[in-house]
Amino acid sequence: MNVKYFGRRLMRVRKNRNLTQKELANEIDVSTKTVSRYEHGLAFPSKKQLYAISKLLNVDIDYLLMGSQN
Known part of the structure; x- marks a missing residue:
């Protein structure tokens, strides 16, 4: 996982x-x-914040971290 790409995906979503x-x-x-x-x-983000981001934005954590969705 690349933090820079995580940030780009977070911003996009x-x-x-x-x-x-x-x-x-x-x-x-x-x-x-x-x-x-x-x-x-x-x-x-911490695990807690990452979960909150995922829930709020209605997006899989896998997508935020790796760019893939289940």
Whole structure:
């Protein structure tokens, strides 16, 4: 798994769901700066946050991590 590609997929899905970074941040209980760092490949979410992102965006964790869906 490449953190940079994770960030790109996260940004793509977030935008497709018409969510701002701030809205996503509020839902997963992190700062907007943290979401920006995820999307730019500078940080990676905890397991808890990754699950929350997956649930909120209605996307498989596998897709976010590896680009594939079950």
